[in-house]
Amino acid sequence: MTTLRIGTRGSALALTxxxxxxxxxxxxxGVTTELVTITTDGDRSNEPLSRAGGTGLFTGALRDALLDDRCDLVVHSLKDLPTAPHDRLVVAAMPAREDPRDALCARDGLTLDELPEGARVGTGSPRRMAQLRxxxxxxxxxxxRGNVDTRLGRVAPGDLDAVILAAAGLRRLGRMDVVTELLDADRWPTAPGQGALAVEVRHGDEDLVRALDHAETRAAVEAERGVLALLEAGCSAPVGARAVVDAGLLLLSASVYSLDGATVLTSSHxxxxxxxxxxxxxxxxxxxxxxxxxxxDLTGARP
Incomplete structure (x- = not known):
């Protein structure tokens, strides 16, 4: 194989x-590569994620292209990937994770606590909505909904006082100048797998990308996503998780929210x-x- 074809969504962030x-x-x-742009259901829809359902919304078309041999591997934002294993595909590499935190991008340099009463804050994530409430x-x-530039464009002088985005995406796009506060990951846990990428291949092709796998990232992300799977909650559920490897330990904390923010359950081990x-x-x-x-009772899971 002289050139590896890499499937990707067509957004600026995905291409980056x-x-x-x-x-x-x-x-x-030493391999040569070419990018193959795929349009996903999530790219076609303007329906809010809370109604559209997150599972497979941004990944199904990429997986279809891989299964149809239109590409040799695909790159996902790991937080978008369904937790259930695929019978014909495998995540063969998780590169070193970028900053997993959420970032507030507000008018006038304001932090979350400094926003005035009645401020309008935009997000498409049910988890972030619950955390805000x-x-x-x-x-x-x-x-x-919308890409990074569309969301940022709605902050004053647009119709919003702030939006919340993933810091990882802003860093990769070179847009950290718009961040007014990085939300503390311990007080504000993010989506399982946020900040990490998944490189998926067909079974048997693992050696194509194994060199990119980062052991500590994989351990942390598998722990976070393991909670999501065991709760039987989808990737758009109001669940936040944070796992880190430190001093020979894998530490995991997760929180489950009611959509109105009134109830928060947290566990750490x-x-x-x-x-x-x-x-x-x-x-x-x-x-x-x-x-x-x-x-x-909060996620709709079955115990």
């Missing part, structure tokens, strides 16, 4: 992320790492505690 993977792959293996019940949460079973072991401990405390 995939270009980074292509460059790293070329550096690591829990932290600032006095502000108005506005359900929005740790286990030794490196250990192949560490991500699922710590995920089971956290998810089990959350389910025992009533998380299924």
């Amino acid at each position: 992320q995939t270009g980074m993977v292509a460059d790293d792959l070329a550096d690591a293996t 829990a932290r600032r019940p006095d502000i108005e949460v506005v359900d929005i 740790a286990t030794t790492w490196p250990d192949d079973d560490a991500p699922i072991d710590v995920a089971r401990a956290v998810a089990g505690e959350l389910l025992d405390r009533g998380a299924a």
